[in-house]
Amino acid sequence: MNDLAALDLNLLVVLEALFAERHVSRAALRLNKSQPAVSQALGRLRQTFDDPLLIRGADGWELTARAREMEPMLAETLAAVRGLVRPAPFDPAQTRRTYRLTMSDYASAMLAPRLLPVLRKQAPGVRLSITTRSRDAAMAALVDGDIDLALGVFPDRPAEVREGLLLEERFVCVMDRSTLEPGFDLAAYLARPHVSVAVQDGRVDEVDGALARLGQSRDVVATLPHWSVAQDLIAGTDLVLTIASRSLREPLDPRLAVMSPPFALAPFRFVQTWHARRDGDVGLRWLRERLNHCVVET
Incomplete structure:
Protein backbone atom coordinates (compact mmCIF):
# COMPACT_ATOMS: atom_id res chain seq x y z
CA MET A 1 0.00 0.00 0.00
CA ARG A 86 -20.85 -0.66 16.87
CA PRO A 87 -19.54 -2.57 19.91
CA ALA A 88 -20.89 -6.07 20.30
CA PRO A 89 -23.82 -6.31 22.74
CA PHE A 90 -22.76 -7.22 26.26
CA ASP A 91 -24.00 -10.67 27.27
CA PRO A 92 -23.36 -11.26 30.99
CA ALA A 93 -24.07 -14.97 30.61
CA GLN A 94 -21.23 -15.34 28.12
CA THR A 95 -18.67 -12.85 29.40
CA ARG A 96 -15.36 -14.02 30.86
CA ARG A 97 -13.98 -11.14 32.86
CA THR A 98 -12.35 -10.27 36.16
CA TYR A 99 -13.57 -7.03 37.74
CA ARG A 100 -11.10 -5.31 40.07
CA LEU A 101 -12.76 -3.42 42.92
CA THR A 102 -11.52 -1.69 46.03
CA MET A 103 -13.72 -1.12 49.09
CA SER A 104 -13.65 -1.31 52.87
CA ASP A 105 -14.80 -4.30 54.85
CA TYR A 106 -17.92 -2.23 55.64
CA ALA A 107 -18.80 -2.16 51.93
CA SER A 108 -17.78 -5.77 51.40
CA ALA A 109 -19.99 -6.98 54.25
CA MET A 110 -22.92 -4.92 52.99
CA LEU A 111 -22.66 -5.66 49.25
CA ALA A 112 -20.71 -8.86 48.56
CA PRO A 113 -23.30 -11.26 50.08
CA ARG A 114 -25.93 -9.76 47.76
CA LEU A 115 -23.74 -9.29 44.70
CA LEU A 116 -22.13 -12.73 44.49
CA PRO A 117 -25.37 -14.73 44.16
CA VAL A 118 -26.48 -12.36 41.37
CA LEU A 119 -23.20 -12.83 39.52
CA ARG A 120 -23.29 -16.61 39.89
CA LYS A 121 -26.79 -16.67 38.43
CA GLN A 122 -26.49 -14.04 35.70
CA ALA A 123 -22.76 -14.04 34.87
CA PRO A 124 -21.07 -17.26 36.03
CA GLY A 125 -17.93 -16.46 34.03
CA VAL A 126 -17.31 -13.24 35.99
CA ARG A 127 -14.64 -13.10 38.69
CA LEU A 128 -14.24 -10.44 41.40
CA SER A 129 -10.95 -9.24 42.86
CA ILE A 130 -11.65 -7.04 45.90
CA THR A 131 -8.95 -5.14 47.77
CA THR A 132 -8.90 -2.48 50.48
CA ARG A 133 -7.05 0.80 49.88
CA SER A 134 -6.96 4.25 51.40
CA ARG A 135 -9.01 6.95 49.68
CA ASP A 136 -5.97 8.50 48.02
CA ALA A 137 -4.63 5.12 46.89
CA ALA A 138 -8.04 4.16 45.47
CA MET A 139 -8.24 7.34 43.39
CA ALA A 140 -4.67 6.86 42.16
CA ALA A 141 -5.47 3.26 41.18
CA LEU A 142 -8.49 4.41 39.16
CA VAL A 143 -6.43 7.01 37.34
CA ASP A 144 -3.66 4.49 36.63
CA GLY A 145 -6.12 1.85 35.41
CA ASP A 146 -5.19 -0.65 38.13
CA ILE A 147 -8.82 -1.08 39.26
CA ASP A 148 -12.26 -0.82 37.65
CA LEU A 149 -14.32 0.57 40.53
CA ALA A 150 -13.65 2.16 43.91
CA LEU A 151 -16.47 2.16 46.46
CA GLY A 152 -16.43 4.43 49.47
CA VAL A 153 -16.45 8.07 50.53
CA PHE A 154 -14.36 10.26 48.22
CA PRO A 155 -14.90 13.99 48.84
CA ASP A 156 -11.67 14.89 46.99
CA ARG A 157 -11.79 12.87 43.78
CA PRO A 158 -9.90 13.91 40.62
CA ALA A 159 -11.87 15.70 37.90
CA GLU A 160 -11.60 12.71 35.54
CA VAL A 161 -13.18 10.32 38.04
CA ARG A 162 -16.95 9.83 37.79
CA GLU A 163 -19.18 8.89 40.71
CA GLY A 164 -22.58 7.34 41.23
CA LEU A 165 -24.40 7.58 44.55
CA LEU A 166 -25.10 4.21 46.15
CA LEU A 167 -26.56 5.41 49.45
CA GLU A 168 -26.50 8.08 52.13
CA GLU A 169 -25.27 6.77 55.45
CA ARG A 170 -25.50 8.19 58.96
CA PHE A 171 -23.24 7.87 61.99
CA VAL A 172 -24.22 6.34 65.32
CA CYS A 173 -22.44 6.04 68.65
CA VAL A 174 -21.96 2.59 70.20
CA MET A 175 -21.26 2.19 73.95
CA ASP A 176 -21.52 -0.39 76.70
CA ARG A 177 -25.07 -0.13 78.00
CA SER A 178 -23.95 -0.43 81.63
CA THR A 179 -21.80 2.71 81.37
CA LEU A 180 -24.58 4.99 80.10
CA GLU A 181 -25.58 7.92 82.27
CA PRO A 182 -28.50 10.31 81.83
CA GLY A 183 -27.86 13.31 79.61
CA PHE A 184 -25.33 11.96 77.13
CA ASP A 185 -24.25 15.28 75.64
CA LEU A 186 -21.15 16.59 73.87
CA ALA A 187 -19.26 17.09 77.14
CA ALA A 188 -19.94 13.47 78.16
CA TYR A 189 -18.95 12.28 74.68
CA LEU A 190 -15.63 14.13 74.80
CA ALA A 191 -14.91 12.96 78.36
CA ARG A 192 -14.75 9.32 77.26
CA PRO A 193 -12.03 7.49 75.28
CA HIS A 194 -12.79 6.59 71.67
CA VAL A 195 -12.18 3.95 69.04
CA SER A 196 -11.72 5.15 65.48
CA VAL A 197 -11.76 3.36 62.12
CA ALA A 198 -9.27 4.58 59.51
CA VAL A 199 -7.52 2.82 56.65
CA GLN A 200 -5.00 5.63 56.22
CA ASP A 201 -2.92 6.96 59.11
CA GLY A 202 -3.11 10.66 59.88
CA ARG A 203 -6.21 11.43 57.82
CA VAL A 204 -8.90 13.57 59.45
CA ASP A 205 -12.17 11.71 59.08
CA GLU A 206 -15.73 13.06 59.05
CA VAL A 207 -16.12 12.71 62.83
CA ASP A 208 -12.92 14.53 63.73
CA GLY A 209 -13.60 17.15 61.07
CA ALA A 210 -17.02 17.91 62.56
CA LEU A 211 -15.53 18.19 66.05
CA ALA A 212 -12.73 20.43 64.79
CA ARG A 213 -15.31 22.83 63.37
CA LEU A 214 -16.71 23.08 66.90
CA GLY A 215 -13.22 23.71 68.27
CA GLN A 216 -13.18 20.29 69.93
CA SER A 217 -11.29 17.01 69.65
CA ARG A 218 -11.76 13.51 71.04
CA ASP A 219 -9.31 11.20 72.79
CA VAL A 220 -8.78 8.30 70.37
CA VAL A 221 -7.09 5.42 72.20
CA ALA A 222 -7.37 2.84 69.40
CA THR A 223 -7.49 3.16 65.61
CA LEU A 224 -8.43 0.15 63.50
CA PRO A 225 -8.52 -0.43 59.73
CA HIS A 226 -11.60 -2.68 59.90
CA TRP A 227 -15.16 -1.59 60.64
CA SER A 228 -16.30 -5.13 61.37
CA VAL A 229 -13.87 -5.59 64.28
CA ALA A 230 -14.43 -2.24 65.97
CA GLN A 231 -17.78 -3.01 67.60
CA ASP A 232 -16.31 -6.10 69.30
CA LEU A 233 -14.05 -3.85 71.39
CA ILE A 234 -16.78 -1.88 73.15
CA ALA A 235 -18.59 -4.26 75.50
CA GLY A 236 -17.14 -4.21 79.01
CA THR A 237 -15.31 -0.89 78.48
CA ASP A 238 -15.94 2.85 78.73
CA LEU A 239 -15.05 3.27 75.04
CA VAL A 240 -17.21 5.09 72.47
CA LEU A 241 -17.31 3.99 68.85
CA THR A 242 -18.74 6.43 66.30
CA ILE A 243 -19.47 4.34 63.25
CA ALA A 244 -21.60 4.04 60.10
CA SER A 245 -24.97 2.59 61.06
CA ARG A 246 -25.00 -0.13 58.38
CA SER A 247 -21.67 -1.47 59.57
CA LEU A 248 -23.25 -2.81 62.77
CA ARG A 249 -23.77 -6.54 62.64
CA GLU A 250 -27.14 -8.00 63.47
CA PRO A 251 -28.18 -9.21 65.91
CA LEU A 252 -26.50 -6.55 68.00
CA ASP A 253 -24.75 -7.62 71.19
CA PRO A 254 -27.38 -6.96 73.91
CA ARG A 255 -24.68 -5.40 76.09
CA LEU A 256 -24.34 -2.53 73.58
CA ALA A 257 -26.38 0.63 73.24
CA VAL A 258 -26.67 2.61 70.00
CA MET A 259 -27.33 6.35 70.12
CA SER A 260 -27.24 9.35 67.81
CA PRO A 261 -24.11 11.50 68.14
CA PRO A 262 -24.62 14.41 70.56
CA PHE A 263 -23.44 16.96 67.98
CA ALA A 264 -24.17 17.79 64.35
CA LEU A 265 -22.69 15.08 62.17
CA ALA A 266 -23.94 15.16 58.61
CA PRO A 267 -24.78 11.99 56.69
CA PHE A 268 -22.15 10.98 54.17
CA ARG A 269 -22.41 9.92 50.56
CA PHE A 270 -21.29 6.37 49.85
CA VAL A 271 -20.50 6.18 46.14
CA GLN A 272 -19.03 3.98 43.44
CA THR A 273 -16.41 5.69 41.27
CA TRP A 274 -14.78 4.94 37.93
CA HIS A 275 -12.52 6.72 35.47
CA ALA A 276 -14.11 8.78 32.70
CA ARG A 277 -12.34 6.71 30.06
CA ARG A 278 -14.52 3.77 31.15
CA ASP A 279 -17.83 5.56 30.48
CA GLY A 280 -18.34 3.50 27.33
CA ASP A 281 -17.55 0.16 28.98
CA VAL A 282 -20.90 -1.64 28.79
CA GLY A 283 -19.66 -4.50 30.96
CA LEU A 284 -18.64 -2.13 33.73
CA ARG A 285 -21.93 -0.28 33.41
CA TRP A 286 -23.73 -3.60 33.88
CA LEU A 287 -21.79 -4.27 37.09
CA ARG A 288 -22.52 -0.77 38.38
CA GLU A 289 -26.23 -1.39 37.82
CA ARG A 290 -26.02 -4.67 39.76
CA LEU A 291 -24.38 -2.82 42.66
CA ASN A 292 -27.17 -0.25 42.59
CA HIS A 293 -29.73 -3.04 42.85
CA CYS A 294 -27.85 -4.57 45.79
CA VAL A 295 -28.08 -1.29 47.69
CA VAL A 296 -31.77 -0.89 46.96
CA GLU A 297 -32.35 -4.31 48.53
CA THR A 298 -30.50 -3.48 51.78
Whole structure:
Protein backbone atom coordinates (compact mmCIF):
# COMPACT_ATOMS: atom_id res chain seq x y z
CA MET A 1 0.00 0.00 0.00
CA ASN A 2 1.43 3.35 -0.99
CA ASP A 3 -0.04 5.62 1.69
CA LEU A 4 -2.47 4.70 4.44
CA ALA A 5 -3.76 8.27 4.63
CA ALA A 6 -4.82 8.08 0.99
CA LEU A 7 -6.95 4.95 1.50
CA ASP A 8 -10.71 5.44 1.61
CA LEU A 9 -12.23 3.05 4.14
CA ASN A 10 -15.26 2.65 1.87
CA LEU A 11 -12.96 1.06 -0.69
CA LEU A 12 -12.20 -1.73 1.75
CA VAL A 13 -15.94 -2.42 2.08
CA VAL A 14 -16.11 -2.72 -1.72
CA LEU A 15 -13.08 -5.01 -1.68
CA GLU A 16 -14.78 -7.19 0.93
CA ALA A 17 -17.82 -7.59 -1.34
CA LEU A 18 -15.60 -8.36 -4.35
CA PHE A 19 -13.75 -11.01 -2.37
CA ALA A 20 -17.05 -12.56 -1.29
CA GLU A 21 -18.79 -12.49 -4.68
CA ARG A 22 -15.83 -12.89 -7.06
CA HIS A 23 -17.87 -10.83 -9.49
CA VAL A 24 -18.31 -7.09 -10.09
CA SER A 25 -22.04 -7.18 -10.87
CA ARG A 26 -22.92 -9.36 -7.89
CA ALA A 27 -20.73 -7.19 -5.62
CA ALA A 28 -22.65 -4.15 -6.87
CA LEU A 29 -25.95 -5.80 -5.95
CA ARG A 30 -24.58 -6.77 -2.53
CA LEU A 31 -23.57 -3.17 -1.89
CA ASN A 32 -26.65 -1.62 -3.51
CA LYS A 33 -24.36 0.30 -5.86
CA SER A 34 -24.21 0.59 -9.63
CA GLN A 35 -21.87 -1.68 -11.56
CA PRO A 36 -19.88 1.29 -12.98
CA ALA A 37 -19.33 2.61 -9.42
CA VAL A 38 -17.97 -0.76 -8.25
CA SER A 39 -15.82 -1.08 -11.38
CA GLN A 40 -14.40 2.37 -10.71
CA ALA A 41 -13.71 1.40 -7.08
CA LEU A 42 -11.96 -1.78 -8.26
CA GLY A 43 -9.74 0.35 -10.46
CA ARG A 44 -8.75 2.51 -7.51
CA LEU A 45 -8.12 -0.56 -5.38
CA ARG A 46 -5.86 -2.06 -8.06
CA GLN A 47 -3.90 1.16 -8.16
CA THR A 48 -3.68 1.39 -4.37
CA PHE A 49 -2.49 -2.19 -3.87
CA ASP A 50 -0.55 -2.35 -7.14
CA ASP A 51 -2.22 -5.66 -7.98
CA PRO A 52 -5.14 -6.72 -10.26
CA LEU A 53 -6.87 -8.39 -7.26
CA LEU A 54 -9.56 -9.99 -9.50
CA ILE A 55 -8.70 -11.62 -12.83
CA ARG A 56 -10.72 -13.61 -15.35
CA GLY A 57 -10.11 -17.35 -15.18
CA ALA A 58 -11.48 -20.40 -16.91
CA ASP A 59 -14.48 -20.56 -14.56
CA GLY A 60 -15.09 -16.82 -14.12
CA TRP A 61 -13.41 -14.24 -11.88
CA GLU A 62 -10.62 -15.41 -9.58
CA LEU A 63 -8.61 -13.80 -6.81
CA THR A 64 -4.96 -13.19 -7.43
CA ALA A 65 -2.37 -14.65 -5.07
CA ARG A 66 -2.03 -11.22 -3.43
CA ALA A 67 -5.82 -10.99 -2.98
CA ARG A 68 -6.00 -14.46 -1.40
CA GLU A 69 -3.28 -13.37 1.01
CA MET A 70 -5.18 -10.18 1.85
CA GLU A 71 -8.64 -11.77 2.29
CA PRO A 72 -8.34 -12.97 5.94
CA MET A 73 -6.49 -9.81 6.97
CA LEU A 74 -9.22 -7.66 5.42
CA ALA A 75 -11.92 -9.60 7.29
CA GLU A 76 -10.12 -9.07 10.61
CA THR A 77 -9.53 -5.38 9.93
CA LEU A 78 -13.13 -4.60 9.03
CA ALA A 79 -14.41 -6.63 11.99
CA ALA A 80 -12.23 -4.54 14.30
CA VAL A 81 -13.38 -1.28 12.74
CA ARG A 82 -17.03 -2.31 12.98
CA GLY A 83 -16.46 -3.24 16.62
CA LEU A 84 -15.23 0.29 17.26
CA VAL A 85 -18.25 1.84 15.60
CA ARG A 86 -20.85 -0.66 16.87
CA PRO A 87 -19.54 -2.57 19.91
CA ALA A 88 -20.89 -6.07 20.30
CA PRO A 89 -23.82 -6.31 22.74
CA PHE A 90 -22.76 -7.22 26.26
CA ASP A 91 -24.00 -10.67 27.27
CA PRO A 92 -23.36 -11.26 30.99
CA ALA A 93 -24.07 -14.97 30.61
CA GLN A 94 -21.23 -15.34 28.12
CA THR A 95 -18.67 -12.85 29.40
CA ARG A 96 -15.36 -14.02 30.86
CA ARG A 97 -13.98 -11.14 32.86
CA THR A 98 -12.35 -10.27 36.16
CA TYR A 99 -13.57 -7.03 37.74
CA ARG A 100 -11.10 -5.31 40.07
CA LEU A 101 -12.76 -3.42 42.92
CA THR A 102 -11.52 -1.69 46.03
CA MET A 103 -13.72 -1.12 49.09
CA SER A 104 -13.65 -1.31 52.87
CA ASP A 105 -14.80 -4.30 54.85
CA TYR A 106 -17.92 -2.23 55.64
CA ALA A 107 -18.80 -2.16 51.93
CA SER A 108 -17.78 -5.77 51.40
CA ALA A 109 -19.99 -6.98 54.25
CA MET A 110 -22.92 -4.92 52.99
CA LEU A 111 -22.66 -5.66 49.25
CA ALA A 112 -20.71 -8.86 48.56
CA PRO A 113 -23.30 -11.26 50.08
CA ARG A 114 -25.93 -9.76 47.76
CA LEU A 115 -23.74 -9.29 44.70
CA LEU A 116 -22.13 -12.73 44.49
CA PRO A 117 -25.37 -14.73 44.16
CA VAL A 118 -26.48 -12.36 41.37
CA LEU A 119 -23.20 -12.83 39.52
CA ARG A 120 -23.29 -16.61 39.89
CA LYS A 121 -26.79 -16.67 38.43
CA GLN A 122 -26.49 -14.04 35.70
CA ALA A 123 -22.76 -14.04 34.87
CA PRO A 124 -21.07 -17.26 36.03
CA GLY A 125 -17.93 -16.46 34.03
CA VAL A 126 -17.31 -13.24 35.99
CA ARG A 127 -14.64 -13.10 38.69
CA LEU A 128 -14.24 -10.44 41.40
CA SER A 129 -10.95 -9.24 42.86
CA ILE A 130 -11.65 -7.04 45.90
CA THR A 131 -8.95 -5.14 47.77
CA THR A 132 -8.90 -2.48 50.48
CA ARG A 133 -7.05 0.80 49.88
CA SER A 134 -6.96 4.25 51.40
CA ARG A 135 -9.01 6.95 49.68
CA ASP A 136 -5.97 8.50 48.02
CA ALA A 137 -4.63 5.12 46.89
CA ALA A 138 -8.04 4.16 45.47
CA MET A 139 -8.24 7.34 43.39
CA ALA A 140 -4.67 6.86 42.16
CA ALA A 141 -5.47 3.26 41.18
CA LEU A 142 -8.49 4.41 39.16
CA VAL A 143 -6.43 7.01 37.34
CA ASP A 144 -3.66 4.49 36.63
CA GLY A 145 -6.12 1.85 35.41
CA ASP A 146 -5.19 -0.65 38.13
CA ILE A 147 -8.82 -1.08 39.26
CA ASP A 148 -12.26 -0.82 37.65
CA LEU A 149 -14.32 0.57 40.53
CA ALA A 150 -13.65 2.16 43.91
CA LEU A 151 -16.47 2.16 46.46
CA GLY A 152 -16.43 4.43 49.47
CA VAL A 153 -16.45 8.07 50.53
CA PHE A 154 -14.36 10.26 48.22
CA PRO A 155 -14.90 13.99 48.84
CA ASP A 156 -11.67 14.89 46.99
CA ARG A 157 -11.79 12.87 43.78
CA PRO A 158 -9.90 13.91 40.62
CA ALA A 159 -11.87 15.70 37.90
CA GLU A 160 -11.60 12.71 35.54
CA VAL A 161 -13.18 10.32 38.04
CA ARG A 162 -16.95 9.83 37.79
CA GLU A 163 -19.18 8.89 40.71
CA GLY A 164 -22.58 7.34 41.23
CA LEU A 165 -24.40 7.58 44.55
CA LEU A 166 -25.10 4.21 46.15
CA LEU A 167 -26.56 5.41 49.45
CA GLU A 168 -26.50 8.08 52.13
CA GLU A 169 -25.27 6.77 55.45
CA ARG A 170 -25.50 8.19 58.96
CA PHE A 171 -23.24 7.87 61.99
CA VAL A 172 -24.22 6.34 65.32
CA CYS A 173 -22.44 6.04 68.65
CA VAL A 174 -21.96 2.59 70.20
CA MET A 175 -21.26 2.19 73.95
CA ASP A 176 -21.52 -0.39 76.70
CA ARG A 177 -25.07 -0.13 78.00
CA SER A 178 -23.95 -0.43 81.63
CA THR A 179 -21.80 2.71 81.37
CA LEU A 180 -24.58 4.99 80.10
CA GLU A 181 -25.58 7.92 82.27
CA PRO A 182 -28.50 10.31 81.83
CA GLY A 183 -27.86 13.31 79.61
CA PHE A 184 -25.33 11.96 77.13
CA ASP A 185 -24.25 15.28 75.64
CA LEU A 186 -21.15 16.59 73.87
CA ALA A 187 -19.26 17.09 77.14
CA ALA A 188 -19.94 13.47 78.16
CA TYR A 189 -18.95 12.28 74.68
CA LEU A 190 -15.63 14.13 74.80
CA ALA A 191 -14.91 12.96 78.36
CA ARG A 192 -14.75 9.32 77.26
CA PRO A 193 -12.03 7.49 75.28
CA HIS A 194 -12.79 6.59 71.67
CA VAL A 195 -12.18 3.95 69.04
CA SER A 196 -11.72 5.15 65.48
CA VAL A 197 -11.76 3.36 62.12
CA ALA A 198 -9.27 4.58 59.51
CA VAL A 199 -7.52 2.82 56.65
CA GLN A 200 -5.00 5.63 56.22
CA ASP A 201 -2.92 6.96 59.11
CA GLY A 202 -3.11 10.66 59.88
CA ARG A 203 -6.21 11.43 57.82
CA VAL A 204 -8.90 13.57 59.45
CA ASP A 205 -12.17 11.71 59.08
CA GLU A 206 -15.73 13.06 59.05
CA VAL A 207 -16.12 12.71 62.83
CA ASP A 208 -12.92 14.53 63.73
CA GLY A 209 -13.60 17.15 61.07
CA ALA A 210 -17.02 17.91 62.56
CA LEU A 211 -15.53 18.19 66.05
CA ALA A 212 -12.73 20.43 64.79
CA ARG A 213 -15.31 22.83 63.37
CA LEU A 214 -16.71 23.08 66.90
CA GLY A 215 -13.22 23.71 68.27
CA GLN A 216 -13.18 20.29 69.93
CA SER A 217 -11.29 17.01 69.65
CA ARG A 218 -11.76 13.51 71.04
CA ASP A 219 -9.31 11.20 72.79
CA VAL A 220 -8.78 8.30 70.37
CA VAL A 221 -7.09 5.42 72.20
CA ALA A 222 -7.37 2.84 69.40
CA THR A 223 -7.49 3.16 65.61
CA LEU A 224 -8.43 0.15 63.50
CA PRO A 225 -8.52 -0.43 59.73
CA HIS A 226 -11.60 -2.68 59.90
CA TRP A 227 -15.16 -1.59 60.64
CA SER A 228 -16.30 -5.13 61.37
CA VAL A 229 -13.87 -5.59 64.28
CA ALA A 230 -14.43 -2.24 65.97
CA GLN A 231 -17.78 -3.01 67.60
CA ASP A 232 -16.31 -6.10 69.30
CA LEU A 233 -14.05 -3.85 71.39
CA ILE A 234 -16.78 -1.88 73.15
CA ALA A 235 -18.59 -4.26 75.50
CA GLY A 236 -17.14 -4.21 79.01
CA THR A 237 -15.31 -0.89 78.48
CA ASP A 238 -15.94 2.85 78.73
CA LEU A 239 -15.05 3.27 75.04
CA VAL A 240 -17.21 5.09 72.47
CA LEU A 241 -17.31 3.99 68.85
CA THR A 242 -18.74 6.43 66.30
CA ILE A 243 -19.47 4.34 63.25
CA ALA A 244 -21.60 4.04 60.10
CA SER A 245 -24.97 2.59 61.06
CA ARG A 246 -25.00 -0.13 58.38
CA SER A 247 -21.67 -1.47 59.57
CA LEU A 248 -23.25 -2.81 62.77
CA ARG A 249 -23.77 -6.54 62.64
CA GLU A 250 -27.14 -8.00 63.47
CA PRO A 251 -28.18 -9.21 65.91
CA LEU A 252 -26.50 -6.55 68.00
CA ASP A 253 -24.75 -7.62 71.19
CA PRO A 254 -27.38 -6.96 73.91
CA ARG A 255 -24.68 -5.40 76.09
CA LEU A 256 -24.34 -2.53 73.58
CA ALA A 257 -26.38 0.63 73.24
CA VAL A 258 -26.67 2.61 70.00
CA MET A 259 -27.33 6.35 70.12
CA SER A 260 -27.24 9.35 67.81
CA PRO A 261 -24.11 11.50 68.14
CA PRO A 262 -24.62 14.41 70.56
CA PHE A 263 -23.44 16.96 67.98
CA ALA A 264 -24.17 17.79 64.35
CA LEU A 265 -22.69 15.08 62.17
CA ALA A 266 -23.94 15.16 58.61
CA PRO A 267 -24.78 11.99 56.69
CA PHE A 268 -22.15 10.98 54.17
CA ARG A 269 -22.41 9.92 50.56
CA PHE A 270 -21.29 6.37 49.85
CA VAL A 271 -20.50 6.18 46.14
CA GLN A 272 -19.03 3.98 43.44
CA THR A 273 -16.41 5.69 41.27
CA TRP A 274 -14.78 4.94 37.93
CA HIS A 275 -12.52 6.72 35.47
CA ALA A 276 -14.11 8.78 32.70
CA ARG A 277 -12.34 6.71 30.06
CA ARG A 278 -14.52 3.77 31.15
CA ASP A 279 -17.83 5.56 30.48
CA GLY A 280 -18.34 3.50 27.33
CA ASP A 281 -17.55 0.16 28.98
CA VAL A 282 -20.90 -1.64 28.79
CA GLY A 283 -19.66 -4.50 30.96
CA LEU A 284 -18.64 -2.13 33.73
CA ARG A 285 -21.93 -0.28 33.41
CA TRP A 286 -23.73 -3.60 33.88
CA LEU A 287 -21.79 -4.27 37.09
CA ARG A 288 -22.52 -0.77 38.38
CA GLU A 289 -26.23 -1.39 37.82
CA ARG A 290 -26.02 -4.67 39.76
CA LEU A 291 -24.38 -2.82 42.66
CA ASN A 292 -27.17 -0.25 42.59
CA HIS A 293 -29.73 -3.04 42.85
CA CYS A 294 -27.85 -4.57 45.79
CA VAL A 295 -28.08 -1.29 47.69
CA VAL A 296 -31.77 -0.89 46.96
CA GLU A 297 -32.35 -4.31 48.53
CA THR A 298 -30.50 -3.48 51.78
